[in-house]
Amino acid sequence: MIVENDHALRELMERYLSGEGFRVVSAASGKDLHMLVQAHRPALIVLDMELPELASADAIGQIASPWFPRGIPVILLGSPSQMQEARALGAVDYLTKPLNWPMLAAVSKKWARTGAHLGLARSPGGRVVAGKPGA
Numbered sequence: 001m002i003v004e005n006d007h008a009l010r011e012l013m014e015r016y017l018s019g020e021g022f023r024v025v026s027a028a029s030g031k032d033l034h035m036l037v038q039a040h041r042p043a044l045i046v047l048d049m050e051l052p053e054l055a056s057a058d059a060i061g062q063i064a065s066p067w068f069p070r071g072i073p074v075i076l077l078g079s080p081s082q083m084q085e086a087r088a089l090g091a092v093d094y095l096t097k098p099l100n101w102p103m104l105a106a107v108s109k110k111w112a113r114t115g116a117h118l119g120l121a122r123s124p125g126g127r128v129v130a131g132k133p134g135a
Helices: 007-019 033-040 054-066 080-089 102-117
Strands: 044-046 074-078 092-096
Touching: 007 080, 074 080, 074 102, 080 092, 092 102
Parallel strands: 044 074, 074 092
Antiparallel strands: none
């Protein structure tokens, strides 16, 4: 699952990760995070740290709450100066913008396998997925 408010970057991430074998659910905001996670049970969440309507701490708080499926790895995206904050919030990994595309793929594959081992989403062919509406 990708949560990124920058439309162009979100679309590029969707296409890139789709090309790497992921199915991708994406959202422009974090306000529907709970509903989307319940509906798609992603193996991984890639979350922008600078969503205008939902602070990353609030998003991580939602993910850590009792009603949220357990064990979904969260990778935060942001500036290099936010790396320590991302770790303090409980992100499993952190990527800086502008994105290093091969690193996005490698980190996503690493952590999506972890989420999949916890019984979260997988595609019919056994590949780990991050989900996609209608896919």
